[in-house]
Amino acid sequence: MKFGVVVFPGSNCDRDVVWVTDGLLGQPTRMIWHQDTDISDIDVMVIPGGFSYGDYLRCGAIARFSPVMQATVEHAKQGKFVIGICNGFQVLTELGLLPGALVRNRDLHFICDRVPLTVVNTKTPWTASYSANEVIMMPIAHGEGCYYCDENTLTQLEANNQVIFRYGSTPTPHGAENPNGSLNNIAGICNGQGNVLGMMPHPERASDPSLGQTDGMKLFKGLL
Numbered sequence: 295m296k297f298g299v300v301v302f303p304g305s306n307c308d309r310d311v312v313w314v315t316d317g318l319l320g321q322p323t324r325m326i327w328h329q330d331t332d333i334s335d336i337d338v339m340v341i342p343g344g345f346s347y348g349d350y351l352r353c354g355a356i357a358r359f360s361p362v363m364q365a366t367v368e369h370a371k372q373g374k375f376v377i378g379i380c381n382g383f384q385v386l387t388e389l390g391l392l393p394g395a396l397v398r399n400r401d402l403h404f405i406c407d408r409v410p411l412t413v414v415n416t417k418t419p420w421t422a423s424y425s426a427n428e429v430i431m432m433p434i435a436h437g438e439g440c441y442y443c444d445e446n447t448l449t450q451l452e453a454n455n456q457v458i459f460r461y462g463s464t465p466t467p468h469g470a471e472n473p474n475g476s477l478n479n480i481a482g483i484c485n486g487q488g489n490v491l492g493m494m495p496h497p498e499r500a501s502d503p504s505l506g507q508t509d510g511m512k513l514f515k516g517l518l
């Protein structure tokens with residue numbers, strides 16, 4: 295499995311992902327500057343976290359116009375894997391590869407914390423290594439992480455089991471632990487086909503045992 299990790303001006307989790315896929319998992323991994331367009335060698339495109347273009351306008355609003363993102367749309371259309379983590383999730387919603395939007399956190403503060411998540415759909419290639427409704431811990435670090443979409447979209451996401459991760463330690467959509475006000479406690483969703491995943495928590499920061507948390511590793515391992 296070959297991983298491609300996009301680098302925008304302002305990305306700051308790109309090397310963390312490379313450390314997991316290459317350093318810990320020994321998979322071929324290439325960092326891809328946002329102006330590059332040839333990604334034909336890549337199996338899994340990773341849009342990492344950070345502050346692409348300084349979060350100007352809205353998080354992800356400028357990055358979505360980068361040449362590499364058009365190539366990523368084609369990549370996704372072929373059914374290949376794309377994952378957006380945190381700022382990457384924001385970019386994927388701006389791009390339209392995933393529905394909805396990430397807006398300012400409920401309390402209008404940047405949140406840096408470690409939170410429980412429930413894996414609510416394990417029938418995806420991303421989550422096949424987790425057990426049903428497994429509760430895991432992952433770091434979050436975002437200012438615009440409140441997931442929002444219109445009512446029809448929300449109904450569809452739920453009906454098609456496209457909600458993959460919810461905040462809190464219960465699979466129900468309205469559990470009490472919701473750090474940022476996301477609708478239905480949504481922390482991560484996939485597209486209809488299941489090959490594109492977006493999530494606000496950081497699995498790459500919860501993979502190396504030396505950091506004390508490894509619940510994110512199953513997500514990367516599941517793809518291999």
Ligand SMILES: NC(=O)CC[C@H](N)C(=O)O
Pocket residue numbers: 342343344345346349353379380381382404435436437438439
């Ligand atoms: N860790 C991140 O990717 C942060 C995303 C974005 N800059 C925000 O604050 O919401």
